[in-house]
Amino acid sequence: MEQSLHVENVTVTYGGFTALKQIHLELPVQTTLGLVGESGSGKSTLARVIAGLITPAEGRVMLGSEELGKRRSRQQRKMIQMVFQNPDSSLNPKHTIKQIIGEALLFHKIVDRSQVENRCRELLRMVHLDEHALNRYPHEFSGGQRQRIAIARAISVEPSILIADEPTSALDVSVQKSVLELLSKLKSELKLTMLFISHDLGVINAISDTVAVMRKGELVEVSSKEQFFTRPETDYGYELLSAVPRMPL
Numbered sequence: 001m002e003q004s005l006h007v008e009n010v011t012v013t014y015g016g017f018t019a020l021k022q023i024h025l026e027l028p029v030q031t032t033l034g035l036v037g038e039s040g041s042g043k044s045t046l047a048r049v050i051a052g053l054i055t056p057a058e059g060r061v062m063l064g065s066e067e068l069g070k071r072r073s074r075q076q077r078k079m080i081q082m083v084f085q086n087p088d089s090s091l092n093p094k095h096t097i098k099q100i101i102g103e104a105l106l107f108h109k110i111v112d113r114s115q116v117e118n119r120c121r122e123l124l125r126m127v128h129l130d131e132h133a134l135n136r137y138p139h140e141f142s143g144g145q146r147q148r149i150a151i152a153r154a155i156s157v158e159p160s161i162l163i164a165d166e167p168t169s170a171l172d173v174s175v176q177k178s179v180l181e182l183l184s185k186l187k188s189e190l191k192l193t194m195l196f197i198s199h200d201l202g203v204i205n206a207i208s209d210t211v212a213v214m215r216k217g218e219l220v221e222v223s224s225k226e227q228f229f230t231r232p233e234t235d236y237g238y239e240l241l242s243a244v245p246r247m248p249l
Contacts, residue, residue, distance in 0.1 A: 003064030034208030
């Protein structure tokens with residue numbers, strides 16, 4: 001059953017530094033929330049809290065009526081998957097693509113071992129890569145292709161929520177566009193809810209339904225994409241937009 005994700009009063013501290021302060025946020029089912037803000041605003045920290053990689057000092061993350069606590073079950077971890085900015089840090093260079101995707105399939109018991117290769121081939125086709133790539137290694141692919149492999153692995157475990165943390169920032173413009181189109185297509189086909197983090201407001205405008213703005217660890221604005229790009233609710237929202245020479249409408 002599809003469930004909305006709620007972040008309730010989440011605070012993260014490191015020593016005397018507060019990285020996130022009392023964050024309240026909702027990800028409605030099958031929508032894309034674009035998270036923006038300057039470097040160091042807490043965007044990636046919030047993503048990692050939602051994914052279960054960081055435990056908050058206060059607050060909680062809820063998936064429907066179920067709290068996602070400090071020690072998440074295998075099923076809870078399966079439901080929220082993350083695609084990082086740099087696929088090189090998340091793809092084991094010593095493993096073939098079949099091993100990289102297959103391990104996730106087996107760990108989460110998505111298919112029997114006898115069906116792993118067939119499912120890997122299907123997943124590569126879904127991200128527009130040749131199935132012959134299965135026996136190759138990450139270094140044999142371009143940056144855009146490696147990001148597609150990372151996406152294939154993330155969707156392989158059939159999550160309901162996909163977190164994309166700056167997934168296109170290291171790619172050139174033409175490759176960015178194709179990856180964004182792929183993510184939009186997969187969101188529709190797989191009925192995903194997506195949290196998309198980017199400093200590029202053009203990318204946020206292209207893919208998001210709702211925009212959330214962070215500043216210095218606080219959530220300062222949440223509004224529809226249309227409202228944010230025409231009439232932001234905060235002065236900081238105007239500052240972000242004014243720093244972009246031209247925005248697509």
